[in-house]
Amino acid sequence: MKAWGVLAAALGAVAASGAVADDVFTGANVLGVTRVESAAEYLPLAVAWGAVGASAAAPAADAFVITANLEDGDELYVYDRAAGRYHVFTLVRDAAGDTWAAARVVHVGTGGAEVATGSAAAEVSLARGYGAWLHRSGAAARADKAVYLAGQAESEPVSITFAAATGRAKFGQTLFGPPAGAAGDFALNGGAINWSGAVKGDEIRLPQTDGTLQTVEYTGTKWVRKYWERSANGVLRLKRDENPVIPRGQAAWYARKAGNEALTVTWSEK
Amino acid sequence: MAVAEASTLLTVSSTGPDCYADGSPVVDGEYYALVSIDSGANFAGFAADGTVVDPATSRLLFALPLAEGGCCPKTRVAVDPALIASGARLALMVWDTRRAVRGAPVVRVDGWGEVADSSACVGFASVRSASRATAAVRSAVPADVPVPRITGIRRDGNEFVVTVEGTSSVLDYNVRAGAQIGQLNRADAAREPVTGDAARAIELRIPAADGETAQFFKVVRHGGTE
Numbered sequence: 001m002k003a004w005g006v007l008a009a010a011l012g013a014v015a016a017s018g019a020v021a022d023d024v025f026t027g028a029n030v031l032g033v034t035r036v037e038s039a040a041e042y043l044p045l046a047v048a049w050g051a052v053g054a055s056a057a058a059p060a061a062d063a064f065v066i067t068a069n070l071e072d073g074d075e076l077y078v079y080d081r082a083a084g085r086y087h088v089f090t091l092v093r094d095a096a097g098d099t100w101a102a103a104r105v106v107h108v109g110t111g112g113a114e115v116a117t118g119s120a121a122a123e124v125s126l127a128r129g130y131g132a133w134l135h136r137s138g139a140a141a142r143a144d145k146a147v148y149l150a151g152q153a154e155s156e157p158v159s160i161t162f163a164a165a166t167g168r169a170k171f172g173q174t175l176f177g178p179p180a181g182a183a184g185d186f187a188l189n190g191g192a193i194n195w196s197g198a199v200k201g202d203e204i205r206l207p208q209t210d211g212t213l214q215t216v217e218y219t220g221t222k223w224v225r226k227y228w229e230r231s232a233n234g235v236l237r238l239k240r241d242e243n244p245v246i247p248r249g250q251a252a253w254y255a256r257k258a259g260n261e262a263l264t265v266t267w268s269e270k
Numbered sequence: 271m272a273v274a275e276a277s278t279l280l281t282v283s284s285t286g287p288d289c290y291a292d293g294s295p296v297v298d299g300e301y302y303a304l305v306s307i308d309s310g311a312n313f314a315g316f317a318a319d320g321t322v323v324d325p326a327t328s329r330l331l332f333a334l335p336l337a338e339g340g341c342c343p344k345t346r347v348a349v350d351p352a353l354i355a356s357g358a359r360l361a362l363m364v365w366d367t368r369r370a371v372r373g374a375p376v377v378r379v380d381g382w383g384e385v386a387d388s389s390a391c392v393g394f395a396s397v398r399s400a401s402r403a404t405a406a407v408r409s410a411v412p413a414d415v416p417v418p419r420i421t422g423i424r425r426d427g428n429e430f431v432v433t434v435e436g437t438s439s440v441l442d443y444n445v446r447a448g449a450q451i452g453q454l455n456r457a458d459a460a461r462e463p464v465t466g467d468a469a470r471a472i473e474l475r476i477p478a479a480d481g482e483t484a485q486f487f488k489v490v491r492h493g494g495t496e
Contacts, residue, residue: 075346077279084272086279086348106332107271108304108349113332114271133279163275167352173276253276 030153033066036249039142040209043134044251046177047126049151058128059151061089062121065134066148067098071141076100077133078124079175081163084109089121129160129267131175131251149249154179157268160193165258171203172262177251179267185245188216188223193267195223201257206246213253216244277348280360284385286341288364291381300337301365301377302385304347305330309357310453312446313384314491316365320377323491324417329353333365333377342385361387418443418489421471429461430476434489437466445474446488454488 032049045065051057061078072093079086085107089100102118126132136142158179165172178186178193186192188204200220205213216225225241246252256263282304287295303320307313311327322328331349336342342362354360366381422433437443443466447459460474479485 079275081275084274086273086277086346088346103346106334106345106347107273108331108347108353109271109273110350110352111271113334115334166274169274169352173274175275 031150032153034149034249036147036149036247038147038209038247038250040207040211041136041139041142042207042211043136043147044131044175044177044207045134045147045149046179046246046249046251047128047130047132048149048177048179048249050128050154051125052152058125060122061087061124061126061132062100063151064126064132064149066150067091067093067100069141069145069148070098070134070136071138073137075103075135075137076121077135078126079130079132080124081127081130085116087118087121087124089118089124128154129158129176129179131177133175147249155269157266159264159266161262161264162254162256164256164260164262170258171255172258173205174254174256175251176254177249178246180269183248185248188244188246189242192269193265195265197263197265199257199260202260202263203253203255203257204244204246205253205255206250207252273348273350274352277350278354280347280349280388281344282342282347282362282386283344284342284362284364286339288337288341288383288385290366290368295340296337296364296366297368298338299335301333301367301379302336302342303330303333303363303365303382305361305363306349306354306358307361308355309359310455312457312490313361316363316379316382318379320365320379331360337364359387361385416468418466420487420489423487425478426475428478430478430485430487432474432476432487432489433471434474435471437472438468441466441491443472443474443489443491445476446490447476447479448486449479449483451486454486459487 031052034048036043036045047059047064049059051059052063061076065076070091072091074091076089077086086105088103088105090103092099092101100121102120104118105116107114107116134147160176162174162176163172180186180192195218198218200218202218204216204223206216208214214225216223222242223244225244227239227241228236229239230236289295305313305322306329308327313328314322314324317323320333322330331353336345362385363382364385365379367377367379369378369380416436416438418434419436420432421435424431432445434443442463444458444463445460446454447456448454459476461477464472464474466472474489476487
């Protein structure tokens, strides 16, 4: 994370003042920072930014999240869609600075089990529009620390492909994160993504801090979250949220209903 | 080995020291096995060749020579969700393979013990021992032990009599019973365990439970866990 030394120092000031949620730093390129507020132990993060200094390039795993307010031993889980494998990196903090060390991962599939020793974090790219998991093990630190994502601001359209269900699975699931770098939560019905091809029964599942999932359903024309709310007199009523959002900087599962092909959508900045 | 993105991601580890039955700590390179056990089922153990004795209710996810310093070091695992039944629990087991030839393609399991377990869930889980408790290693079932098969059932007075073939004379057998097929919660339901007999069928007698309109029986190795 040496490349983020100056940026991390600047962020310290942002966090201390609590003045703004998103700041933009200008230079040879336009850099952006997203502050993600969550106390979740396992936090799904959106790959919203590009690699610094390289137009339209994906960020590497070691430059995706700012480590200054993470803790030694925190982990990053990155899924390699082409290989069907997980990369896991552990944050090592020592006198030389912060580094993401590759961890050994045992992959267990229908054909057996295999041990992968892992690639260096600098060699593993994260694709914009998708997501990765951050595991913060320290409960006290999670309670009052945000997570900062940073990278080069990109406005080029991004294609995101949601996997089809395989085998007996009822859904194919893909962790995606809106590539929008703008402030504010991402409105699913906001028009930045053309959902043509989504089918009734597709779901977007937002991981919650307590580990549960909040489900948003596609009705055929838009995304709607249905939930039960208890009124003052104790009566349960079914409510509808027709403007569901994905919290800024966070990722969610796209659950593609079985029987449908993989779906590719395009995000365009709005 | 490709896995789905929505795999169950877990960390397995043990604080150790994990020990063999003779009390000595496991040697470096000893095998740890991760097993998925169906809800309500008891784990029947491993055969000497490392396969699970009861594949109908349990599945071996991996067996790897992970041991370092008398324990299972922190190891990340991604398991394809299709391999874990809903509600299953995951258990980390240590093997005793000291008598196996190191590096040989076939592992010989002379004993096993459960180190830690966890309820499986979508997303992230942890299978790690919470204390330094030593895992006692029990004898594994010989590899050539057949799976017992119920071939008949009859009512005799106030008892059900189950006829069983495919038993081994080195084991005693009993019955797990329950009112629902997924909840065989009456362990050691037979009036008494019966020693197996490879040459002929054995009979296990189960007192009828009062008030139950339906009963299900499964023949198991006597001892309550298999």
